[in-house]
Amino acid sequence: MTERLYYADSYLRSFHARIVEAAPGGLTVYLDRSAFYPASGGQPADAGSIADRAVVDVIDEGERIAHRLNAPLAAGEADCTIDWPRRFDHMQQHSGQHLLSAVFAEHFARTTVSFHLGAECATIDLEGAAVDPRTAAEAESRANAVVFENRPLAVGFEDAAAATGLRKASDREGTLRIVSIAGLDRSACGGTHVRSTGEIGPILIRKLEKVRDTTRVEFVCGARAVRRARADFDALSAAAQLFSASLDAVPAAAAAQAEAARAADKARRKLELELAAFQGRELYAATAPGDGGVRRHSRRAERGSLEALRALAQSFTAQPKAVFLAGLEDPPSILLAASADSGLDAGQALKAALAEVGGRGGGNARIAQGSVASRDSLDRVLTQL
Numbered sequence: 001m002t003e004r005l006y007y008a009d010s011y012l013r014s015f016h017a018r019i020v021e022a023a024p025g026g027l028t029v030y031l032d033r034s035a036f037y038p039a040s041g042g043q044p045a046d047a048g049s050i051a052d053r054a055v056v057d058v059i060d061e062g063e064r065i066a067h068r069l070n071a072p073l074a075a076g077e078a079d080c081t082i083d084w085p086r087r088f089d090h091m092q093q094h095s096g097q098h099l100l101s102a103v104f105a106e107h108f109a110r111t112t113v114s115f116h117l118g119a120e121c122a123t124i125d126l127e128g129a130a131v132d133p134r135t136a137a138e139a140e141s142r143a144n145a146v147v148f149e150n151r152p153l154a155v156g157f158e159d160a161a162a163a164t165g166l167r168k169a170s171d172r173e174g175t176l177r178i179v180s181i182a183g184l185d186r187s188a189c190g191g192t193h194v195r196s197t198g199e200i201g202p203i204l205i206r207k208l209e210k211v212r213d214t215t216r217v218e219f220v221c222g223a224r225a226v227r228r229a230r231a232d233f234d235a236l237s238a239a240a241q242l243f244s245a246s247l248d249a250v251p252a253a254a255a256a257q258a259e260a261a262r263a264a265d266k267a268r269r270k271l272e273l274e275l276a277a278f279q280g281r282e283l284y285a286a287t288a289p290g291d292g293g294v295r296r297h298s299r300r301a302e303r304g305s306l307e308a309l310r311a312l313a314q315s316f317t318a319q320p321k322a323v324f325l326a327g328l329e330d331p332p333s334i335l336l337a338a339s340a341d342s343g344l345d346a347g348q349a350l351k352a353a354l355a356e357v358g359g360r361g362g363g364n365a366r367i368a369q370g371s372v373a374s375r376d377s378l379d380r381v382l383t384q385l
Contacts (some may be wrong), residue, residue, distance in 0.1 A: 002064040003033040006046075008155075010091055010192035013084050019050075019075045026072030034058075034065050042115035043094050043191045047086050051078040054358055087192060089223060093122045095153060096143075096200045096221030100124065102185035103143045104217075108135060113166075113214060121206060121224070125214040133208065137218065140205045150198035151182040161272060163188070163226055204228060273311050279377045280315020284322060296323045299358055300382065303330040306369050312336035314367060325385055332378040334359075336385060337367040353381045 017031040029050065038060035039045040042326050043057035058066040077338035094117060105300040110126040145151060160176045163186075170176055170188040179189045181197060188237055194200055201222030209216040236247050243253035287295040297316060300316055306328060317339040324337040334354075336343040348370040354361050357377040361370015372378050 002031060004039050004065070005033055005035040006192055007190070009035075010087075010155075010191045010194070012082070014079065014081045015086075017050075017078055017080055019073065019078055022075050022105075023066075024074060026069075026074060028066050028068050029073055029075075029081070030064050030066060030246045031078075035080070036065065036067060037087070037090075037192050038065050041189065041191055042097075043090055043117050044088075048081050049082040050080045066217040082331060088194075090117060091119050091192045091194050092200050092222030093220070094189075094191045095197070096203050096219065096329070097124055098120060098153075098179060098185055098187055098189070099146055099181060099197060099200060100139065100143050100203060100205075100217070100219060102167060102181060102187075103139050103146070106184070107142060108139065110215075121218050121220050123216050125211060125216050125219050127214055130210050131208055131217065131341070132214040132218070136205050136208055140203060140219075142186065143203045146181070146184060147200050147203060148199045150196050151184070153193055153196050153199075154182070155193065156180065176339045202229075269368055276311035277315040280312050281319065283312070284316050289321070292321070292343065294321045294323060295319070296325070297367075298325045298382070300327045304328055309335055310367065310369075317342070317366065325382065327378055327382045329375055329378065331371060332373065332375055333369065333371045334361070334378065334381055334385070335367075336363075338365070340366065349385060350381075351382045356384070357381060 006017060010029040012035045015033065016126060017033045018154050019029045020032050022028070035367045036058045037043065037046045038058040040060050046055070047111055048055045050069060051073055052074050053069040053071045053124065055067055056070050057066070059066040076235040097115050102112040102172050104112065104126055110128060110131070112124045113127050114125040116123050156178050158178050159175050160170060160193045163170070163176050163178060165186050166178070167187050170309050172188070172280045176188045179184055179191070179193055180186045202225040203219060203221050204225040205217060205219045206228070207218035209218070216360055236250060239254070240247050243250060243257070283297060284295060287297050289295050306326070310327045313326065313335060314337060316322055317337045320339060321342055322339040323342050323344055326335040327333070334350065336350045337344045338346045345367040347365055350370055352361060354370045354372065357372055357380055359370050359372035359377060359381065361368065363369060372381060
């Protein structure tokens with residue numbers, strides 16, 4: 001059985017322990033006592049070293065904790081060190097989660113159903129309908145107010161049968177480890193936490209996302225929030241320089257640029273359609289009638305887009321007795337268009353040709369398009385059509 005030192009002291013950075021067992025190969029060891037937190041409850045495992053071997057993972061095996069190392073180690077005495085920057089970062093995020101979840105529960109009746117602590121950000125999933133940005137901003141403000149009050153954050157142990165006032169009831173029996181924020185929250189939790197809300201540092205909600213029957217709230221705390229705020233400020237400053245605007249004017253300047261881009265794109269598409277209409281009529285005039293007086297134009301290109309050819313094909317086949325066929329090699333695809341008096345149903349003709357080579361596609365009597373798996377299949381379809 002491993003004595004879990006982090007239960008009583010999350011600030012313990014180094015300790016001495018005895019390796020009571022080493023798995024075959026020596027890459028997994030078991031200590032009589034450990035301050036290494038194993039991955040659990042949404043919080044990642046600690047890192048650090050045992051007798052100068054790097055700890056790459058820590059696994060909770062119930063009564064004991066397994067420590068996986070980057071190099072073999074035999075049983076015996078060992079000095080152990082926790083990766084403190086990583087540990088304290090996790091303490092800030094996890095304590096911040098308790099605070100944020102408590103605020104959502106107390107002020108907005110939103111229950112946290114899960115928590116995940118990632119390398120860049122943390123998330124909580126709130127049960128129920130979507131959380132609007134205004135509610136998230138108010139929750140963030142209330143949580144930061146508690147941070148500024150620097151309330152005590154305490155860890156205690158109580159019998160499960162007698163533990164009351166928990167934010168979320170526990171189904172565990174025996175002794176519960178209770179993490180409390182003075183005047184706000186009591187939660188059963190085995191994670192590592194700071195001593196006061198002031199040590200959580202600023203709390204910043206970054207994103208809201210609807211996930212099935214929950215709302216996922218992405219947030220950062222402490223040093224992560226400071227780094228994220230700096231990165232956001234740098235990005236906003238760079239945008240302000242591009243727009244030659246103040247930081248506060250960037251959203252309006254970006255919106256104006258986006259509207260101008262949409263207008264320019266609309267004008268470009270209109271000109272492209274007008275050009276395609278002209279080119280289609282010109283191409284029709286330059287194409288000699290064939291059997292039955294039908295003017296047929298075929299082309300093949302190595303790459304491109306069928307969408308770019310649609311307007312040209314439609315302009316060409318807007319004229320009497322006309323058929324337009326185009327093939328692209330990359331990706332292998334076909335476009336077929338036909339005028340109403342050409343005697344050809346483009347959709348049916350292309351569908352039949354594609355079926356013979358296992359291609360896919362469709363359309364209507366006037367225009368259709370599809371794709372095939374290879375250039376050989378493209379050759380067969382183009383030859384048939």
